[in-house]
Amino acid sequence: MKVKALKVGNVVIGGKRPAFILGPCVIESEKFVWRM
Incomplete structure (x- = not known):
């Protein structure tokens, strides 16, 4: 390679x-994304 x-x-x-x-493996909610 x-x-x-x-x-x-x-x-x-x-x-x-x-x-x-x-990064996060799972995005649980929009609120969770904005906390990141």
């Missing part, structure tokens, strides 16, 4: 380091 890095401004995402996107 070929690995690429993505540069956003001064930040490099991916490449040799793994990138993680984290």
